Amino acid sequence: MKLSQIFAQFRRIDPDPQYSEKSKRVILAHPRETVSVRGAGIMVFLRALETGAALVLAGFFLLLATGSFSRNKYLAPVRYSVIDPTGLQAEAQAIDIQIRLANLDYSEATSTAAQSTTPVAGTAAHLFSLAAKDASSTASSTATGIAASSTASSTSLSVNDALQALSQ
Amino acid sequence: MDRARLIGIAGMAAGIACAALFVSGIPAVHADTAGAVPTANADTVSTTTPAVVPGCGISKDDIAKIAAVQNDPTLTPSEEVVAELALRKQLIGQVVACAQNEIASLRTFLGSAATSTSAETQIERQLQGRLDDASNFYTIELGKLGTAGIAGTKAVASDVLAWREGTYAPLAAQVNDFVLWSGNQELFATAESRMTQTQQAVSFLESASSNADLQNAFNAAYASFESAKNANAAAQNALQQSLPPDQTLVLIKQSLDSLQSTYQQFFSVSGIIQKLLPQ
Amino acid sequence: MVDGGDNQELDLIKAAVGGDSSAFGVLYDRYQAMIYRFVMIKVGRREEAEDITHQVFLSAWQSVGTYRHKGFPFSSWLYRIARNQIIDHYRAGANRKGEVSIEKTDPESFAAAVDYAGNVAAKIELETVRAAVARLKPDYQDVIILRFVEDMSLKESAVALGKSEGAVKLLQHRAVRELKKALAGDPSLSFDIQ
Numbered sequence: 293m294k295l296s297q298i299f300a301q302f303r304r305i306d307p308d309p310q311y312s313e314k315s316k317r318v319i320l321a322h323p324r325e326t327v328s329v330r331g332a333g334i335m336v337f338l339r340a341l342e343t344g345a346a347l348v349l350a351g352f353f354l355l356l357a358t359g360s361f362s363r364n365k366y367l368a369p370v371r372y373s374v375i376d377p378t379g380l381q382a383e384a385q386a387i388d389i390q391i392r393l394a395n396l397d398y399s400e401a402t403s404t405a406a407q408s409t410t411p412v413a414g415t416a417a418h419l420f421s422l423a424a425k426d427a428s429s430t431a432s433s434t435a436t437g438i439a440a441s442s443t444a445s446s447t448s449l450s451v452n453d454a455l456q457a458l459s460q
Numbered sequence: 461m462d463r464a465r466l467i468g469i470a471g472m473a474a475g476i477a478c479a480a481l482f483v484s485g486i487p488a489v490h491a492d493t494a495g496a497v498p499t500a501n502a503d504t505v506s507t508t509t510p511a512v513v514p515g516c517g518i519s520k521d522d523i524a525k526i527a528a529v530q531n532d533p534t535l536t537p538s539e540e541v542v543a544e545l546a547l548r549k550q551l552i553g554q555v556v557a558c559a560q561n562e563i564a565s566l567r568t569f570l571g572s573a574a575t576s577t578s579a580e581t582q583i584e585r586q587l588q589g590r591l592d593d594a595s596n597f598y599t600i601e602l603g604k605l606g607t608a609g610i611a612g613t614k615a616v617a618s619d620v621l622a623w624r625e626g627t628y629a630p631l632a633a634q635v636n637d638f639v640l641w642s643g644n645q646e647l648f649a650t651a652e653s654r655m656t657q658t659q660q661a662v663s664f665l666e667s668a669s670s671n672a673d674l675q676n677a678f679n680a681a682y683a684s685f686e687s688a689k690n691a692n693a694a695a696q697n698a699l700q701q702s703l704p705p706d707q708t709l710v711l712i713k714q715s716l717d718s719l720q721s722t723y724q725q726f727f728s729v730s731g732i733i734q735k736l737l738p739q
Numbered sequence: 740m741v742d743g744g745d746n747q748e749l750d751l752i753k754a755a756v757g758g759d760s761s762a763f764g765v766l767y768d769r770y771q772a773m774i775y776r777f778v779m780i781k782v783g784r785r786e787e788a789e790d791i792t793h794q795v796f797l798s799a800w801q802s803v804g805t806y807r808h809k810g811f812p813f814s815s816w817l818y819r820i821a822r823n824q825i826i827d828h829y830r831a832g833a834n835r836k837g838e839v840s841i842e843k844t845d846p847e848s849f850a851a852a853v854d855y856a857g858n859v860a861a862k863i864e865l866e867t868v869r870a871a872v873a874r875l876k877p878d879y880q881d882v883i884i885l886r887f888v889e890d891m892s893l894k895e896s897a898v899a900l901g902k903s904e905g906a907v908k909l910l911q912h913r914a915v916r917e918l919k920k921a922l923a924g925d926p927s928l929s930f931d932i933q
Contacts, residue, residue, distance in 0.1 A: 293861070293864055293927060293928060293929070294928075294929050294930075294931045295868065295887075295918075295922075295928060295929065295930055295931055295932050296887070296931050296932055298864065298865060298868045298928075299868075299887045299888050299932075301865055302776065302780060302865075302869070302884075302888045303776070303888055303889075305772075305775070305776045305779050305780070306772050306775070306776075307771065307772060307775040307788075307789065307792065308785070308789070309578075310577050310578065310579055311789050312771055313576075313577055313578070314576070314577055314649075315771075315789070315792070315793045315796065316764060316767050316768075316771075316796075317576060317649070318649045318652055318653060318793070318797075319767070319793070319796050319797050319800050320760040320761075320763065320764055320767075320800070321649070322653055322797060322800060322801070324758055324800065324801060324803075324804060376730075377730065380654075380723065380726055380727060380730060383647070383650055383651070383654065383723065384720070384723040384726075384727075386647055386650075387647055387716060387719050387720050387723060388720070390640070390643060390644055390647060390716055391713070391716045391717070391720065393640055393643075394640055394709065394712055394713050394716055395713070447519045447520055447521070448517065448518065448519050449518050449519060449520060449523070451555055451558055451559050451562065451624070452621060452624060452625070454518045454523070454551070454555045455552075455555060455617045455618075455620055455621040455624070456617075456621060457523040458523070458548060458551055458552055458555070458613070458614065458617035459614050459615075459617035459618035459621060460614065652793075653797075656793070656794055656797055659794075659827075660798075663827050663830070666830075
């Protein structure tokens with residue numbers, strides 16, 4: 293085979309469409325860097341440096357890392373959101389909530405528990421109620437709490453229990 | 461930009477930048493090189509309040525009425541049969557109506573899942589289709605009551621119960637799994653951004669001075685995240701193939717546990733970086 | 740490749756520089772496959788290629804505000820970012836796992852990415868060439884990919900690589916020579932490039 297033909301085959305490499313879709317979505321959802329510069333003079337100075345803003349950042353950071361900068365309220369160090377505890381905390385909390393949801397025993401949905409006449413719907417409501425209450429940092433609800441909002445009495449049978457009784 | 465070149469002239473830029481700073485009194489560039497990470501909070505967890513489902517209203521007392529009819533001395537045997545049959549059909553009708561409401565709630569719950577990729581939409585459509593089938597099953601079973609005797613109504617009740625346990629319960633569990641899994645995707649997207657920025661920050665820091673603790677923490681975060689993504693992908697596969705829901709749930713939990721570990725490492729990285737920066 | 744002087748592209752770039760995410764999205768759609776190919780030929784694994792490509796466009800989106808159009812294709816800028824990302828990737832990979840060997844490629848990943856209806860022998864041929872390219876020095880790899888896979892002109896390649904046209908011409912000559920040496924043992928291959 294000719295090498296040019298092989299390279300022509302290479303041209304057929306394409307990324308997975310699902311990956312592309314997701315990657316694009318994530319990227320475009322990402323806020324842009326903001327570069328704020330006061331004074332046209334500073335801008336001209338930066339542009340005059342062939343390597344531009346990234347170079348200044350490199351210089352900044354080297355000095356910061358070696359502790360050569362003195363503290364100055366105007367000298368906001370290069371901020372990395374990777375060290376932003378609030379953001380990290382919020383993201384970690386969201387994961388904790390999902391873990392709690394995942395650990396709900398939704399086998400209750402098919403149990404003969406009498407606490408909800410519609411255990412599947414009750415579990416669904418429970419899942420969301422749990423998430424909603426966690427969002428407001430209050431105690432999580434229980435299935436009985438949800439069932440309390442329904443009109444069924446505590447002696448109501450679940451669907452399965454009723455069918456069990458009617459099959460005999 | 462050539463990295464060696466960047467580092468090589470960084471010193472020069474540092475001196476010039478210093479002078480520029482003290483002259484201007486402000487940082488020449490204020491940039492979060494990593495970009496802001498979209499903050500995830502509990503509100504991003506896909507939630508919706510399903511329609512409040514009224515109780516089926518069948519109590520033990522209602523079931524006891526069957527026995528009461530059977531033992532009513534004022535009824536003739538044929539009156540007893542007619543009354544019992546009517547009662548049973550009415551109760552089964554009520555129960556099936558209740559079960560249909562469950563499906564409606566489950567549909568709403570399923571619809572609350574945030575689907576963005578074609579694969580996710582396909583899974584959702586698949587599950588919606590199976591909920592349609594479930595609804596049709598109830599309709600068909602209810603139709604059998606028309607000509608059924610007492611034994612026939614018992615058979616319908618028994619068949620529906622068996623079907624609920626064998627078919628509907630796993631379907632409901634799969635819907636739960638899917639909604640849970642789809643809610644996780646936002647977290648993964650956020651973590652992906654967080655990982656990219658962390659990697660950039662660590663690379664940047666490493667180019668200035670090597671730090672073993674930072675490297676180790678980052679490596680641990682990376683490894684955890686890879687595990688999380690693998691489990692997440694496996695869970696998607698399980699959903700697509702309608703594998704047993706308990707298996708899917710195990711994978712979802714694994715992915716979340718690994719994601720949690722990833723964030724523990726992010727916290728470590730954050731702590732180390734903070735120590736590297738002057739107070 | 741889209742001509743950098745294309746008015747529509749200029750408008751898109753301007754809009755993206757101004758923060759228009761949908762404009763950047765169009766640019767993403769235009770160039771993502773090209774960058775992915777570039778990366779995939781070098782790293783040989785789909786997962787790594789996806790990660791790196793994602794990071795290229797994320798970096799591009801984050802820094803597009805500083806992009807200045809100088810009459811060359813937008814893709815040139817993206818290639819420069821891609822080259823740096825690959826360097827970072829291998830550097831981080833070397834730190835993480837010790838020596839990163841580019842021999843650790845999954846032929847199935849690459850062959851699957853190419854997605855052609857070839858027989859097994861043809862697949863092996865493709866992977867042999869890809870691996871040989873990936874074993875070249877990075878500068879040689881770049882020029883081979885840009886000139887022979889993407890069919891870029893000497894001028895476009897020079898901008899993408901941050902070198903003069905003369906330097907690219909020399910690099911190409913040396914790259915092809917090295918590639919010939921690497922593939923000399925394969926009798927089924929005929930060299931029709933230079």
